């Protein structure tokens with residue numbers, strides 16, 4: 169079953185006044201025709217987000233959750249599969265001619281790895297001047313003057329104009345990349361992990377430079393980062409992404425101080441505490457995120473969520489039993505994903521694969537130390553029998569009917585979680601359920 173991904177309504181007229189970039193129902197799916205071709209990679213899968221003029225919005229989440237793809241789509245380096253990107257109130261797919269050029273000019277991106285983002289055959293001056301030349305901006309003399317000014321702005325020297333990028337350190341290369349991004353005088357920059365490739369000692373300098381540039385030129389930033397400590401320090405607001413969706417968003421201080429969504433709780437619990445004497449429990453998430461080719465049909469986080477809502481009739485099952493049932497469900501789903509003809513090909517290539525064949529053995533191993541009451545155990549055994557007959561869909565249906573709940577079936581709506589602008593996607597925010605509990609100390 170594919171759950172409907174309802175999205176939030178478009179920003180109201182009053183909020184668009186302060187929105188520089190607003191996206192609604194945004195999707196970016198990649199289709200390929202390779203060996204595993206078929207389902208598209210749903211890198212961004214229904215995002216609603218506003219970036220306010222002059223702010224720094226942090227975009228965080230585990231590797232592969234779609235941050236870079238979303239960032240690239242915001243500056244026009246990717247074309248959305250669905251949804252709308254508005255820049256300064258204008259839908260960008262409706263822009264053409266000079267208006268479109270102007271938007272491309274206004275929205276720039278800085279990439280993680282400066283070395284590979286700079287053309288090694290051009291001098292620094294040529295690299296920075298390139299965007300101006302492409303647009304035939306003013307005279308060559310004026311372009312040269314502008315590049316000198318930009319080098320000065322990012323803390324490089326005039327004589328660096330004539331050198332090549334490889335002659336510089338990582339921090340200086342990132343300064344060159346920033347100068348290049350600033351050349352068209354943009355209002356909006358997507359900074360994709362701009363300091364993660366740099367030495368720790370240089371990171372702070374580049375971050376300070378970015379903060380100074382923002383203050384001087386009134387820039388609006390989307391700051392993509394893994395390092396939540398940096399995001400907390402630098403960003404006004406934060407959006408937490410998981411498997412192509414925004415799970416929570418709100419002011420950085422509030423969101424880090426009292427995360428509302430179970431996924432944010434887990435991420436925040438992993439931020440190292442600057443006070444080494446403070447004791448804080450970390451939430452350990454099991455497994456890795458599911459494939460974006462085949463995301464769960466309900467809540468994207470449902471396969472790993474420690475606060476998942478369980479059916480009331482199985483209140484008596486303990487956490488170990490639920491964990492075993494969840495793992496079994498994932499393994500059956502994984503088997504079901506693999507086309508039987510592909511299974512045969514793999515079998516003929518690598519010999520008999522226990523992963524594909526002995527689900528009974530796997531299940532009896534998994535469940536041997538777990539206490540599962542008889543009523544539940546009968547359903548589990550029936551599901552294993554169906555999977556063992558190659559009827560994974562029927563097995564999944566059985567597991568889902570018996571043990572599934574709202575988190576497996578429905579994409580969660582975005583709920584307001586404070587009086588302010590905080591929003592979180594989690595069924596537990598519905599009045600019928602209790603809020604996500606403290607998840608530490610598992």
Ligand SMILES: Nc1ncnc2c1ncn2[C@@H]1O[C@H](COP(=O)(O)OP(=O)(O)OP(=O)(O)O)[C@@H](O)[C@H]1O
Nearest residue numbers: 198209211229230231232233234235236237238460
């Ligand atoms: N051009 C592409 N073609 C096919 N799949 C892609 C493409 N670009 C990204 N993807 C896939 O889309 C998903 C999201 O990738 P993306 O790089 O946006 O994530 P991310 O959160 O930025 O990850 P990271 O933090 O590792 O950079 C991943 O599964 C990735 O493999």
